Amino acid sequence: MEKALLQTNPQFIDLNSKPMHETSMQNDELIQELSRMKWENKKLNELLTVVCRNYHDFAKKDCAEELFASRKRKSDQLENSGHIFHSCCGECSPGRPREIKSNTSRVHVRIDPSDTSLIVKDGYQWRKYGQKVTRDNPSPRAYYKCSHSPTCPVKKKVQRSAGDASLLVAIYEGQHNHRPSSGEVPATPLRSPVGQQPAANIDPAICRRIENEESEIDQQVLVEQMASSLTRNHSFTAALVAAITGRILDDGSEENDDSFSISRVLSE
DNA sequence: CGGATTTGACCGGCGC
DNA sequence: GCGCCGGTCAAATCCG
Numbered sequence: 267m268e269k270a271l272l273q274t275n276p277q278f279i280d281l282n283s284k285p286m287h288e289t290s291m292q293n294d295e296l297i298q299e300l301s302r303m304k305w306e307n308k309k310l311n312e313l314l315t316v317v318c319r320n321y322h323d324f325a326k327k328d329c330a331e332e333l334f335a336s337r338k339r340k341s342d343q344l345e346n347s348g349h350i351f352h353s354c355c356g357e358c359s360p361g362r363p364r365e366i367k368s369n370t371s372r373v374h375v376r377i378d379p380s381d382t383s384l385i386v387k388d389g390y391q392w393r394k395y396g397q398k399v400t401r402d403n404p405s406p407r408a409y410y411k412c413s414h415s416p417t418c419p420v421k422k423k424v425q426r427s428a429g430d431a432s433l434l435v436a437i438y439e440g441q442h443n444h445r446p447s448s449g450e451v452p453a454t455p456l457r458s459p460v461g462q463q464p465a466a467n468i469d470p471a472i473c474r475r476i477e478n479e480e481s482e483i484d485q486q487v488l489v490e491q492m493a494s495s496l497t498r499n500h501s502f503t504a505a506l507v508a509a510i511t512g513r514i515l516d517d518g519s520e521e522n523d524d525s526f527s528i529s530r531v532l533s534e
Numbered sequence: 535c536g537g538a539t540t541t542g543a544c545c546g547g548c549g550c
Numbered sequence: 551g552c553g554c555c556g557g558t559c560a561a562a563t564c565c566g
Contacts, residue, residue, distance in 0.1 A: 394539055396558060409557070413538090423557090 379432040384408040389446035
């Protein structure tokens, strides 16, 4: 992995193959390299901020579109967005919802349009308990419960997008009280509208955490989940090696800098 | 044979 | 109160 990274990114130093003092890089070159890495770390932080913001905006926009598609049950759905629907004018305004379901999230998955199954592989084990055709969408909606543990309260609804048959919309309710089942490949949720490239494999639970700003965030668990998801990405793991290399070179001179030099890899 | 899926019936909330 | 609709139940069926 490191070798592949070095091939594509020759600017990274291979500490495994050469001791530090034997590298051909001069001190001024090292200083320039460190400056470049710090600049990339800053860019990465900005990139992650934009990704989170884009995902959040998209989820809100998509929710609003579905609300206008169906005038009924608006109050139920708006519980999730924290808005109150005014039936007189058909518009939403901020207000105090009757009941806030704080653990609802939405994940979009690109599938083959010819694939009629309503299956979203997200690393968890689900049992289907119902299927309905809803008014605002000709395609049926499937209802699933988490079957990994009888005490797990998580449910999900899966339905094709009304506007795009190649897009599956999975709505998750609740939070898992266990880890994902092993050996399953998580689906690739889309961080942006139709037609754009999907982001790296991100566990839906993480998307839910990002989207749901009002829920309490268990920072430690979140970090563990993000690490678990990101390490499935080969580009990320390769960049991580480079980042660690950079940290070693940094010799502790930069305190509280927890970001990584991966913007170059992510941009490829 | 046991677990998963299917599918019609039923329930409860909401609008009129 | 009635009808519509989304969500859930549970018996029947399927499948490994």
